[in-house]
Amino acid sequence: xxxxxxxxxxxxxxxxxxxxxxxxxxxxxxxxxxxxxxxxxxxxxxxxxxxxxxxxxxxxxxxxxxxxxxxxxxxxxxxxxxxxxxxxxxxxxxxxxxxxxxxxxxxxxxxxxxxxxxxxxxxxxxxxxxxxxxxxxxxxxxxxxxxxxxxxxxxxxxxxxxxxxxxxx
Amino acid sequence: xxxxxxxxxxxxxxxxxxxxxxxxxxxxxxxxxxxxxxxxxxxxxxxxxxxxxxxxxxxxxxxxxxxxxxxxxxxxxxxxxxxxxxxxxxxxxxxxxxxxxxxxxxxxxxxxxxxxxxxxxxxxxxxxxxxxxxxxxxxxxxxxxxxxxxxxxxxxxxxxxxxxxxxxxxxxxxxxxxxxxxxxxxxxxxxxxxxxxxxxxxxxxxxxxxxxxxxxxxxxxxxxxxxxxxxxxxxxxxxxxxxxxxxxxxxxxxxxxxxxxxxxxxxxxxxxxxxxxxxxxxxxxxxxxxx
Numbered sequence: 384x385x386x387x388x389x390x391x392x393x394x395x396x397x398x399x400x401x402x403x404x405x406x407x408x409x410x411x412x413x414x415x416x417x418x419x420x421x422x423x424x425x426x427x428x429x430x431x432x433x434x435x436x437x438x439x440x441x442x443x444x445x446x447x448x449x450x451x452x453x454x455x456x457x458x459x460x461x462x463x464x465x466x467x468x469x470x471x472x473x474x475x476x477x478x479x480x481x482x483x484x485x486x487x488x489x490x491x492x493x494x495x496x497x498x499x500x501x502x503x504x505x506x507x508x509x510x511x512x513x514x515x516x517x518x519x520x521x522x523x524x525x526x527x528x529x530x531x532x533x534x535x536x537x538x539x540x541x542x543x544x545x546x547x548x549x550x551x552x
Numbered sequence: 553x554x555x556x557x558x559x560x561x562x563x564x565x566x567x568x569x570x571x572x573x574x575x576x577x578x579x580x581x582x583x584x585x586x587x588x589x590x591x592x593x594x595x596x597x598x599x600x601x602x603x604x605x606x607x608x609x610x611x612x613x614x615x616x617x618x619x620x621x622x623x624x625x626x627x628x629x630x631x632x633x634x635x636x637x638x639x640x641x642x643x644x645x646x647x648x649x650x651x652x653x654x655x656x657x658x659x660x661x662x663x664x665x666x667x668x669x670x671x672x673x674x675x676x677x678x679x680x681x682x683x684x685x686x687x688x689x690x691x692x693x694x695x696x697x698x699x700x701x702x703x704x705x706x707x708x709x710x711x712x713x714x715x716x717x718x719x720x721x722x723x724x725x726x727x728x729x730x731x732x733x734x735x736x737x738x739x740x741x742x743x744x745x746x747x748x749x750x751x752x753x754x755x756x757x758x759x760x761x762x763x764x765x766x767x768x769x770x771x772x773x774x775x776x777x778x779x780x781x782x783x784x785x786x787x788x789x790x791x792x793x794x795x796x797x798x799x800x801x802x803x804x805x806x807x808x809x810x811x812x813x814x815x816x817x818x819x820x821x822x823x824x825x826x827x828x829x830x831x832x833x834x835x836x837x838x839x840x841x842x843x
Binding site: 384385387403404405407426427428429431434440441442443446447448450451453494497498512513515516517 | 554555556560583586587591593594603605607631658661742743
């Protein structure tokens with residue numbers, strides 16, 4: 384059955400591969416690219432552990448074929464931190480104890496990242512709906528919501544500061 | 553879980569996609585959002601030999617009012633409905649539905665066309681589109697044709713499209729003055745299918761209801777309209793007696809199966825209650841002027 388050459392951008396770097404059509408994106412990321420931060424939880428499109436950002440939108444990478452991502456931009460948890468350090472979301476999960484076992488965390492962070500890109504100042508209810516495709520069996524979600532609130536505030540403050548500097552410059 | 557092997561095609565034009573469908577017939581499946589198809593393939597409930605991925609086709613993602621209806625491109629993502637001002641302002645039944653389909657991650661990929669063409673009575677759009685009296689546009693090798701949604705669902709997971717036809721557009725009639733609608737769904741948790749859900753669309757002339765259409769989700773083998781419940785409300789003003797009759801009729805006409813979501817009796821009674829709530833909400837919206 385058909386095999387395909389694919390070329391995509393993963394966390395800003397070019398990635399290539401020759402894949403069988405039936406290979407799922409999550410398996411390509413984990414097994415071909417060794418990006419094992421993207422977890423496989425339920426394998427049934429239910430839990431969101433495998434969430435990545437595909438062309439700007441948070442999706443379940445177990446429910447996309449790798450061949451569909453040809454030419455796409457993918458962001459995984461490995462691409463979230465920058466050279467300056469942790470992303471405010473990662474910092475928030477640390478500061479607010481947004482994880483216990485950590486299995487759902489990469490997916491939670493990428494869902495939250497997409498949410499905050501669309502809505503920088505979400506209400507608690509909007510956060511809860513925003514992460515409703517991601518299951519956590521440890522925290523009861525409260526700490527995760529606090530972690531996302533922490534990150535939202537920090538990102539908003541950073542943006543205000545940037546705007547201020549632009550005005551003064 | 554790994555899907556079975558298949559040949560993958562990613563056409564760049566509609567003509568090419570239809571030609572591939574015509575060539576491969578029943579061996580081929582269209583891959584749109586993939587949020588139902590890929591899980592089914594992983595469970596090996598579906599094992600198509602050929603997948604025709606339509607995600608690279610241009611011009612199938614849009615939401616616009618034209619010629620008296622709301623036209624929705626077949627490949628429009630569910631998340632686009634949630635973000636569409638025209639849907640949020642003028643099509644509350646559709647807005648209600650878009651919010652409760654699966655979960656936000658699934659809605660980023662899942663498509664309106666796929667939700668209908670999959671013809672799963674547990675999906676949410678069939679009931680909604682039945683209540684709207686929508687139609688769908690099918691593109692085949694010889695051109696396109698328009699099908700009424702009332703004729704679209706033929707059996708469990710079966711629709712009226714020919715094997716060489718692709719669903720390219722859904723058309724919802726623009727709401728007339730005094731219209732109102734609502735979709736009310738009860739699910740065990742976000743992401744699950746409905747235990748039962750009810751879509752209502754109607755018009756009010758003073759206190760009198762007309763053009764009543766009621767679609768039910770996941771309480772039958774084929775998506776269907778609760779026509780007997782519609783008749784109980786058509787031409788009448790809402791009263792406690794009428795509301796009771798509407799609910800009873802919907803409960804009587806549905807045909808749920810017992811499963812992990814509940815017994816037949818429970819689902820029937822839930823359908824009765826949800827029908828009453830959706831009718832009440834639709835009428836309130838019709839009075840409030842928000843279609």
